[in-house]
Amino acid sequence: MNKVQLINVEKNYNSHEKLKIKEKGFNLHIPNLIIEEGEFFGLLGPSGCGKSTLLKLVAGLLEMDKGNIYIENRDISMVTTEKRNIGMVFQEPLLFPHMTLKDNVAFGLKMRKVKGTEREEEVSKILSIVGLKGLEKRYPNELSGGQQQRGAIARALVCKPNILLMDEPFSALDPKLREEMRGFIKELQKKYNITIIFVTHDKEEAFSLFHRMAIMEEGKIVQIGSPKELYEKPKNMFVSRFLGIKNIFTGNIKEDYFYGEGFKLYIGMKYRNNLRKNLCNTALKFEKTGETEEASLNKYLAIKPEGCKVIKELKEGFSNSKSYNDNFSYIHGEVKNTTFIQGFWHLEVNISLKCSLYVIQINEENMDFSPGDRVIVKCNLDKIDFIGE
Numbered sequence: 001m002n003k004v005q006l007i008n009v010e011k012n013y014n015s016h017e018k019l020k021i022k023e024k025g026f027n028l029h030i031p032n033l034i035i036e037e038g039e040f041f042g043l044l045g046p047s048g049c050g051k052s053t054l055l056k057l058v059a060g061l062l063e064m065d066k067g068n069i070y071i072e073n074r075d076i077s078m079v080t081t082e083k084r085n086i087g088m089v090f091q092e093p094l095l096f097p098h099m100t101l102k103d104n105v106a107f108g109l110k111m112r113k114v115k116g117t118e119r120e121e122e123v124s125k126i127l128s129i130v131g132l133k134g135l136e137k138r139y140p141n142e143l144s145g146g147q148q149q150r151g152a153i154a155r156a157l158v159c160k161p162n163i164l165l166m167d168e169p170f171s172a173l174d175p176k177l178r179e180e181m182r183g184f185i186k187e188l189q190k191k192y193n194i195t196i197i198f199v200t201h202d203k204e205e206a207f208s209l210f211h212r213m214a215i216m217e218e219g220k221i222v223q224i225g226s227p228k229e230l231y232e233k234p235k236n237m238f239v240s241r242f243l244g245i246k247n248i249f250t251g252n253i254k255e256d257y258f259y260g261e262g263f264k265l266y267i268g269m270k271y272r273n274n275l276r277k278n279l280c281n282t283a284l285k286f287e288k289t290g291e292t293e294e295a296s297l298n299k300y301l302a303i304k305p306e307g308c309k310v311i312k313e314l315k316e317g318f319s320n321s322k323s324y325n326d327n328f329s330y331i332h333g334e335v336k337n338t339t340f341i342q343g344f345w346h347l348e349v350n351i352s353l354k355c356s357l358y359v360i361q362i363n364e365e366n367m368d369f370s371p372g373d374r375v376i377v378k379c380n381l382d383k384i385d386f387i388g389e
């Protein structure tokens with residue numbers, strides 16, 4: 001079921017009278033965004049791309065210039081914030097300092113005129129759900145950062161909101177607590193099937209939490225998908241860079257090879273497999289120059305670190321970049337850096353004077369690596385792709 005839908009929503013800060021005429025305005029435009037019931041949905045993007053603006057529009061804290069917002073198929077565009085029944089959690093817990101935790105959590109219910117005993121029951125229930133039972137009488141300054149944020153979550157959930165909006169709720173916490181809180185919200189979301197829209201610019205947070213996420217740039221959604229989909233098929237260089245996807249090389253395709261800066265990689269099978277046809281509409285721009293299409297292509301080649309395997313070069317005469325069977329390509333290199341993390345090698349291999357390839361592979365017996373080792377990198381052609389600009 002559609003829980004939230006935004007249709008043709010626009011917010012233009014140009015019309016903000018405080019902005020000087022010459023100042024470049026900001027324009028948010030969301031043609032159509034659907035968030036499903038029980039979905040943990042992320043809004044991701046660099047600072048200033050409009051994540052909080054989008055959240056505020058859903059909450060009714062900002063007025064739209066155009067468009068409609070629906071919650072459970074009801075147009076709430078003209079409905080006030082209080083009547084939208086939305087829970088909100090911000091970066092700072094924003095608990096009232098002069099109230100106990102219990103009173104803070106009860107506040108929303110009191111405003112809704114929920115009677116004493118029912119209120120007590122609801123507050124007690126939600127405090128035990130967020131793991132704060134026993135701390136009812138404490139004031140915010142007597143709670144840790146994580147406890148305060150749990151208090152803020154309890155306060156947002158106690159009125160049984162339609163949706164929970166969270167704007168970088170854990171970014172002020174230290175790394176250990178942040179991880180703990182991520183685990184906590186993930187479990188809570190799953191257990192109670194809460195629909196959450198969560199703003200972050202932290203990739204790690206995004207990959208560990210969201211069912212789906214939207215990557216935003218300058219007020220627009222560039223790509224939507226599950227973290228896995230976005231990692232495997234980033235739409236363009238902006239998404240790839242933002243997600244920190246490694247091993248992206250510029251170069252040209254000619255015949256069965258990709259020519260990067262100082263290296264070449266056999267991509268025959270991948271190329272023949274109609275990849276070119278699939279990408280024509282999205283990524284690759286074929287210039288009609290009269291030359292062969294292949295020669296005139298300027299492309300970004302992405303090689304997934306986990307799709308490669310580094311093998312020690314034992315014998316001479318291994319011809320560079322030749323495929324021994326159709327689904328792999330081989331490239332010579334020299335190990336530049338090695339890091340061993342919990343059973344995995346993270347290797348940086350120089351494949352030319354200008355380019356290095358980052359590889360992640362499981363540790364195997366007799367497979368120790370050191371900087372300076374001559375190696376062969378075996379690339380799985382299923383794990384290479386081309387990306388549009």
Ligand SMILES: Nc1ncnc2c1ncn2[C@@H]1O[C@H](COP(=O)(O)OP(=O)(O)OP(=O)(O)O)[C@@H](O)[C@H]1O
Nearest residue numbers: 013016026045046047048049050051052053054201
């Ligand atoms: N009230 C306002 N008046 C004018 N411009 C504004 C206003 N609020 C935000 N902006 C501008 O709109 C753009 C989007 O802001 P927004 O806070 O939505 O970004 P964000 O993606 O949430 O950023 P961050 O990650 O830094 O919180 C920014 O360029 C910002 O300067």
